[in-house]
Amino acid sequence: MYTQPIPHDWHGQYPLTDLSRWKLEDFEDGLGDHNWTYVPKGQKGYKQRLLEKYWIGEKYQAPKLPKARTPLDAAKNGYTFYKNLQAPDGHWPGEYSGPHFLLPGYVIGSYVTKAPIKEEERVEMIRWLFNYAHKDDGGWGIHVEGKSTVFGTALNYVTLRLLGVDAEHPVMVRARATLHKLGGARGVPAWGKFWLSILNVYDWEGNNPIPPELWLLPEWLFVHPHRWWIHTRNVYIPMSFLFGVRYKAEENDLILSLRQELYTENYYSIDWPAQRNHIAPGDIYAPHTFALNGLFAILGVYEGCALPPLRRAGLDFVYNLVVKEDENTDYQDLGPVNKMMNLIVRHYVDGPDSHAFKEHVKRRLDFLWLGPQGMMMCGTNGSQLWDISFISQALAKTGLGDLPENHESMMAALNWLDRTQMQSNPIHFHTAYRQATKGAWPFSTKTQGYTVSDCAAEGLKAVLFLQENMPEEKRPIKERRLCDTVDILLDMQNPTGGWASYERRRGPMLLEKINPSEVFGDIMVDCDYPECTTSVITALSIFRKHYPHYRPKEIETATKNAIKYIHDAQDSCGAWLGRWGICFTYATMFALESLSLVGETYENSTAVRRACDFIISKQRADGGWGESWETCEQLKWIEHESSQVVQTAWAGLALMYAKYPHRGPLEKAAQLIMSRQLPDGSWAQEAIEGVFNKTVAIGYPNFKFRSLFGCSVVPTNTCRSFLEWVYM
Numbered sequence: 001m002y003t004q005p006i007p008h009d010w011h012g013q014y015p016l017t018d019l020s021r022w023k024l025e026d027f028e029d030g031l032g033d034h035n036w037t038y039v040p041k042g043q044k045g046y047k048q049r050l051l052e053k054y055w056i057g058e059k060y061q062a063p064k065l066p067k068a069r070t071p072l073d074a075a076k077n078g079y080t081f082y083k084n085l086q087a088p089d090g091h092w093p094g095e096y097s098g099p100h101f102l103l104p105g106y107v108i109g110s111y112v113t114k115a116p117i118k119e120e121e122r123v124e125m126i127r128w129l130f131n132y133a134h135k136d137d138g139g140w141g142i143h144v145e146g147k148s149t150v151f152g153t154a155l156n157y158v159t160l161r162l163l164g165v166d167a168e169h170p171v172m173v174r175a176r177a178t179l180h181k182l183g184g185a186r187g188v189p190a191w192g193k194f195w196l197s198i199l200n201v202y203d204w205e206g207n208n209p210i211p212p213e214l215w216l217l218p219e220w221l222f223v224h225p226h227r228w229w230i231h232t233r234n235v236y237i238p239m240s241f242l243f244g245v246r247y248k249a250e251e252n253d254l255i256l257s258l259r260q261e262l263y264t265e266n267y268y269s270i271d272w273p274a275q276r277n278h279i280a281p282g283d284i285y286a287p288h289t290f291a292l293n294g295l296f297a298i299l300g301v302y303e304g305c306a307l308p309p310l311r312r313a314g315l316d317f318v319y320n321l322v323v324k325e326d327e328n329t330d331y332q333d334l335g336p337v338n339k340m341m342n343l344i345v346r347h348y349v350d351g352p353d354s355h356a357f358k359e360h361v362k363r364r365l366d367f368l369w370l371g372p373q374g375m376m377m378c379g380t381n382g383s384q385l386w387d388i389s390f391i392s393q394a395l396a397k398t399g400l401g402d403l404p405e406n407h408e409s410m411m412a413a414l415n416w417l418d419r420t421q422m423q424s425n426p427i428h429f430h431t432a433y434r435q436a437t438k439g440a441w442p443f444s445t446k447t448q449g450y451t452v453s454d455c456a457a458e459g460l461k462a463v464l465f466l467q468e469n470m471p472e473e474k475r476p477i478k479e480r481r482l483c484d485t486v487d488i489l490l491d492m493q494n495p496t497g498g499w500a501s502y503e504r505r506r507g508p509m510l511l512e513k514i515n516p517s518e519v520f521g522d523i524m525v526d527c528d529y530p531e532c533t534t535s536v537i538t539a540l541s542i543f544r545k546h547y548p549h550y551r552p553k554e555i556e557t558a559t560k561n562a563i564k565y566i567h568d569a570q571d572s573c574g575a576w577l578g579r580w581g582i583c584f585t586y587a588t589m590f591a592l593e594s595l596s597l598v599g600e601t602y603e604n605s606t607a608v609r610r611a612c613d614f615i616i617s618k619q620r621a622d623g624g625w626g627e628s629w630e631t632c633e634q635l636k637w638i639e640h641e642s643s644q645v646v647q648t649a650w651a652g653l654a655l656m657y658a659k660y661p662h663r664g665p666l667e668k669a670a671q672l673i674m675s676r677q678l679p680d681g682s683w684a685q686e687a688i689e690g691v692f693n694k695t696v697a698i699g700y701p702n703f704k705f706r707s708l709f710g711c712s713v714v715p716t717n718t719c720r721s722f723l724e725w726v727y728m
């Protein structure tokens with residue numbers, strides 16, 4: 001069915017599509033969805049904008065700017081360039097890639113449901129995977145910078161085969177050899193077992209049970225799935241459905257061949273039940289606990305005698321949750337993993353001609369992004385809100401936003417924020433176990449529509465700053481809507497004083513003992529994070545300055561409790577461990593911002609002093625900081641090979657919040673950032689910046705554009721942006 005052959009001497013070195021024909025769609029609703037489309041040959045060529053050329057990695061022409069002499073000039077130059085990357089609807093599109101287990105879901109899900117993948121998308125996906133095959137062994141890891149694992153290699157090998165790459169292509173031969181060296185696909189971790197079973201190249205008997213009946217347990221039970229972290233439960237909902245019906249693709253030649261290619265032994269002689277707890281040693285991050293093995297043993301016995309009416313009731317229950325999730329998000333779904341699983345469920349139950357399945361097929365595109373190395377599936381449908389809120393704050397606070405040449409751009413950003421705030425709760429609310437959304441902002445788009453505490457907070461800050469000098473009647477976002485944000489934020493605080501990501505904490509930490517993922521750490525409970533907590537309390541405090549009459553007492557108490565949590569969360573090394581960025585540098589910047597709110601500085605606080613001493617001890621001779629993503633996995637500082645512009649800005653901000661008394665380290669940091677600025681005002685992409693679930697690195701390429709601005713501002717207004725402070 002695929003037309004273009006993949007030459008055996010092509011390893012992704014050059015694109016097989018005409019890159020100048022790719023277009024990033026601008027949708028009229030202005031909600032910031034991302035769709036890359038290919039203008040077919042024969043149709044009049046599309047005149048690509050700098051925006052597309054930049055992200056695809058093609059040559060673009062941007063004026064060379066006068067060399068910056070001061071950091072403020074450098075920031076000005078940075079924004080002059082960055083404005084070119086703003087979409088007409090006001091947001092800044094961008095790549096959001098890194099994990100290596102997302103595209104396999106896209107391709108397997110599309111294959112088994114026969115959802116078409118366009119020819120140009122197909123070859124660009126192949127290019128991406130070829131380019132990211134490890135140079136040393138040809139395999140893939142759990143993310144782009146990780147070592148080869150069975151999880152990454154088996155799934156991406158299969159993906160390439162489904163995309164039409166011949167098993168004897170040299171890239172495949174090499175990848176297969178690595179997979180076999182790692183023991184073959186038998187030891188693939190649980191989520192890999194699941195995807196391979198869907199494709200019918202792994203036996204369902206080799207999977208630990210995921211019965212949908214878990215949802216029929218009484219809700220007050222501490223193990224009830226509605227208490228799990230939203231990403232975990234939303235993945236296990238469709239997973240349990242597909243497990244419950246033992247969904248599998250029909251056998252065909254390719255599937256039969258994959259059964260030979262993936263294993264080191266005869267597929268038909270594998271003892272499948274013995275594989276349930278067999279995981280390749282190099283893949284394991286969260287080993288099965290005694291409790292988990294016990295639970296699986298009980299569920300295994302149950303599986304042998306599951307009562308059909310109960311199974312039916314369980315399946316109905318989770319199917320309804322799938323439908324509600326689809327309808328709440330216009331088939332976008334929470335993230336890329338549950339998206340593709342829900343798509344299969346809807347195909348299976350509702351059929352290929354159903355409205356639901358057709359919408360799913362369309363919405364898949366929102367997750368695809370074309371980068372310099374080819375086309376990948378992103379961690380979410382983008383990081384739209386996250387990026388726009390930080391850049392808006394930085395501009396407003398540096399004063400650059402007030403320059404006449406930036407006015408239009410800032411207004412476009414404000415209008416995008418206006419359209420993106422959620423003004424009602426989900427259609428299916430309590431019955432879908434959802435957190436309220438009225439007043440919040442999501443991480444990406446309004447369509448996806450999930451509240452995230454820190455995104456709501458950063459969105460609020462951005463709006464407060466952008467509307468600061470506007471008379472009330474001119475403000476697109478009126479006071480009531482900002483009060484709604486405050487209501488939701490206050491409501492989401494945990495009794496411990498901190499804030500989690502999507503919801504208030506729903507279950508005990510004990511639930512981590514039954515983390516079944518094997519490859520991710522701490523994914524069962526949405527617990528407190530210094531990053532989220534800081535965003536929320538800084539937002540509340542800025543809000544309070546603007547609207548002092550609205551719930552001042554509650555804001556004060558919430559802040560006090562949050563500060564206590566921040567103190568409790570400090571690591572013995574003096575820094576804070578990051579959960580969403582790398583790693584000590586990231587979270588320490590946030591924690592010190594929190595402490596600055598209550599006047600804790602280097603001079604008067606032991607906690608702050610210890611943190612600063614830690615940060616200073618990691619500054620490198622060139623003035624920069626560089627922390628490896630491996631810190632997040634190993635929970636101890638691991639130096640990156642080189643200093644990083646983005647982390648240097650974070651460390652600089654951390655010191656700035658602390659009112660670190662010596663200027664030297666900050667000056668050196670600013671100089672490093674300036675020295676890496678390119679003549680057109682941009683910065684080159686360096687190492688990956690973000691992380692999740694302890695083991696998966698994910699890129700935030702838009703972060704570098706803010707590196708010189710500093711990204712946060714404390715309400716007392718005493719801290720200015722990094723560059724201003726250093727050169728005051």
Ligand code: LAN
Pocket residue numbers: 231232235335336337338379380386443452454455501520531532580691692693698
């Ligand atoms: C994100 C991205 C943003 C991130 C921050 C806002 C930065 C953070 O402060 C709170 C948590 C949040 C919203 C977050 C949670 C987990 C996400 C959604 C991701 C890291 C992006 C991708 C990841 C998601 C879980 C990927 C799909 C993989 C699974 C294991 C289901």
